[in-house]
Amino acid sequence: MLGNYGTVYFEMDIIEEVDDIIGNEEQKERLEDFFRALDNYERFAERLKNTKLAPNLTMLLFGPPGTGKTSLTRAFAQKYKIPVCVVESNRLVSSLLGDTIRNIRQVIETAADIAEGNGNFILFFDEIDAIGSERSNVHEVGEIKRAVIAFLQTIDIVNYKGLPLATSLEQKC
Ligand SMILES: Nc1ncnc2c1ncn2[C@@H]1O[C@H](COP(=O)(O)OP(=O)(O)O)[C@@H](O)[C@H]1O
Numbered sequence: 395m396l397g398n399y400g401t402v403y404f405e406m407d408i409i410e411e412v413d414d415i416i417g418n419e420e421q422k423e424r425l426e427d428f429f430r431a432l433d434n435y436e437r438f439a440e441r442l443k444n445t446k447l448a449p450n451l452t453m454l455l456f457g458p459p460g461t462g463k464t465s466l467t468r469a470f471a472q473k474y475k476i477p478v479c480v481v482e483s484n485r486l487v488s489s490l491l492g493d494t495i496r497n498i499r500q501v502i503e504t505a506a507d508i509a510e511g512n513g514n515f516i517l518f519f520d521e522i523d524a525i526g527s528e529r530s531n532v533h534e535v536g537e538i539k540r541a542v543i544a545f546l547q548t549i550d551i552v553n554y555k556g557l558p559l560a561t562s563l564e565q566k567c
C-alpha cells in the first residue's frame with residue numbers, strides 16, 4: 395500500500411502483545427497515553443479548540459537496536475486496533491538530487507490518502523536515522539540537510555495543523 399517504502403500492518407497481522415514486551419514500563423505508559431489520545435482524537439481536539447493547542451500526534455522512540463521500539467509500537471497498534479504503516483526509512487534516501495525530499499513528501503501524501511479512506515493509523519518511520527546518516531550516498535551540496543529539514547517540517551505540519559493532513563500538506567508543498 396505504501397509502494398516500495400514500507401508495509402501496512404492491520405490488527406490481525408500483528409501477533410505481539412504489549413505484555414510480551416519485557417520492561418520498558420515508562421515507555422509503555424507514554425505509548426498508552428499516545429494511543430488513547432489518538433483513539434479519541436476528535437474529542438480531544440474539540441476540548442482543546444479554544445486553547446490554540448492540538449492533541450500531540452507525533453512521538454519519537456529512540457534507543458539501542460533490539461530493545462523493543464518497533465515491537466512495542468506494533469503491539470499497541472494491535473491493542474488499539476489502529477493500523478500501523480512501517481516505513482523503511484532507508485528506502486527514502488536517494489542519490490538523485492531532490493529525490494529524497496520528494497520521497498518523504500510522497501510517502502506522507504500516500505499516508506494521508508490512506509487515512510482519508512480508512513481513518514486513523516500510525517505512520518511509523520523505522521530507523522529514521524537513515525535519513526541523516528547516509529551522507530556518503532549523495533554529493534554533499536546540502537541535500538541531506540534539506541531532506542532532514544523537509545522531514546522535520548512535515549512533522550511540524552502534522553503536529554500543529556492536526557488532521558486532515560492532506561490539505562495542510564498541499565498548502566505547504
Ligand atoms: N523488551 C523486550 N521484550 C521482549 N522482546 C523484545 C524486547 N526488545 C526486543 N525484543 C524482541 O527482539 C526483536 C527486535 O526488537 P525490535 O522491537 O525490532 O527492536 P528495536 O525496534 O528497538 O530495534 C523482536 O523480535 C522483539 O520481539
Ligand SMILES: [Mg+2]
Nearest residue numbers: 463464520521
Ligand atoms: Mg526497530
